[in-house]
Amino acid sequence: MYNYDPKSLKAEEFINHEEILASLQYADENKNNLKLVDQILDKAELRKGLSHREASVLLACEDPERIDRMYKLAHQIKLDFYGNRIVMFAPLYLSNYCVNGCVYCPYHAKNKHIARKKLTQEEIVKEVTALQDMGHKRLAIEAGEDPVNNPIEYILECIKTIYSIKHKNGAIRRVNVNIAATTVENYRKLKEAGIGTYILFQETYHKESYEQLHPTGPKHNYAYHTEAMDRAMEGGIDDVGLGVLFGLELYRYEFAGLLMHAEHLEAVHGVGPHTISVPRIKHADDIDPSAFDNSISDDIFAKICALIRIAVPYTGMIISTRESQSVREKVLPLGVSQISGASRTSVGGYCEPEPEEENSAQFDVSDNRTLDEVVNWLMRLGYIPSFCTACYREGRTGDRFMSLCKNGQILNCCHPNALMTLKEYLEDYASEDTRKIGEALIEQELKKIPNPKVQKIAYEHIHDIAGGKRDFRF
Ligand code: SAM
Helix, strand or coil, rough: CCCCCCCCCCCHHHHCCHHHHHHHHHHHHHHCCHHHHHHHHHHHHCCCCHHHHHHHHHHHHCCCCHHHHHHHHHCCCHHHHHEEEEEEEEEEECCCCCCCCCCCCCCCCCCCCCCCCEEHHHHHHHHHHHHHHHHHEEEEEEEEECCCCCCHHHHHHHHHHHHHHHCCCCCCCCCEEECCCCCHHHHHHHCCCCCCEECCEEECCHHHHHHHHCCCCCCHHHHHHHHHHHHHHHHCCCCEEEEECCCCHHHHHHHHCCCCHHHHHHHHHHCCEEEEEEEEEECCCCCCCCHHCCCCCCHHHHHHHHHHHCCCCCCCEEEECCCCHHHHHHHHHHCCCCEEEECCCCCCCCCCCHHHHCCCCCCCCCCCHHHHHHHHHHHHHHEEEEEHHHHHCCCHHHHHHHHHCCCCCCHHHHHCCCCCCCHHHHHHCCHHHHHHHHHHHHHHCCEEEEHHHHHHHHHHHHHHHHCCCCCCCC
């Protein structure tokens, strides 16, 4: 192993370029060393994760039998730790004002023909009401970086507004935040505002490419961006979400970098990332695709998902509507734990579909189904769509959530919570067909709760939800 320090607080030391190159070389030299590949897979069977180097060997290995074993193991780990639940969320775009120059993003400051929009608090009420009326309980708020138009005070005000809206039986119970890297002080304010996960995509871990892809604006600073999660944790945020924008750089480099980042968080803060997102670059307004021609096939994408599940078993994995129904169907069994549904990537898009000439969307969505269609589809595939937000509301964040996962308490806790929130969805928002499938699913899944006491209470709560009560949780 190259001599580097995952505990260092300096970006270039914990995401060590030489160590990544050495890992990729090691992986390349050993990709046909099936004895080593089998040893790594045996270690992965213990469900304690893998190092970036070990996982890189698996990523490089092209032996069909071993790949099959990777997929089966990823599926089994997902079932053991997460069961068949899939948590639902939607993004809410607050503002597309942005001072950065990210070459892959249509929000870049030089794009003069995109309609710049920022939601007022009244507009937020409308957007959130529309989201509640679909059945959403969990949002990820998104904004460009612009200290004048979208200062932290604006973001905090929006969060307050979102939590305050109670329309019919609707409520947004968890707001995750995806905004640009900021200061410890601002992270503390976000924590105080009651956010769930702070999400920040690294885009690329390759410093040189990073600087070229972010030529202007505050985001140009690689170290400030890469060290953001440490500042977020210093500011008291326990749950952070990592991600790479696949397609910008070579995927093997990104994969190793992503796992090194997870190892760093574990080494320094004692808890790894709460989630990992795997966005792939999409067509968007005013971007030149030749500037980052590293797109990955659906098969490689699936392998990356499976290996993330194996390498960091306790970390949730998120797939957005950047992916089509068929790709989502392919990766769901490989370890995905959260998906978005019925997403709009334009500012104000939930209330009014945008006229073509006003295009403010961030990227094209590949899954355009309604939330009801997504919920119906998931259940037909044997998954439980979950609208649960209990953990963070019960203070089970950071290592407390991880220990729930590690102690196998998911079936006594997350499982009934998923069923109760699904029941709420069926009562308040589902179509008749979805409701029918859902009722049968709940009946069947309640029987799987191992602790008889918990099972009895869950039955009672489901009964009470049918009678009009809401918001039970374990
Ligand atoms: N502006 C914030 C920042 O600087 O991190 C984050 C919000 S941005 C709305 C969310 C993410 O969208 C970005 O981090 C980037 O990975 C992704 N994104 C940007 N352009 C994209 C594109 N053309 N296709 C797919 N995803 C894109």
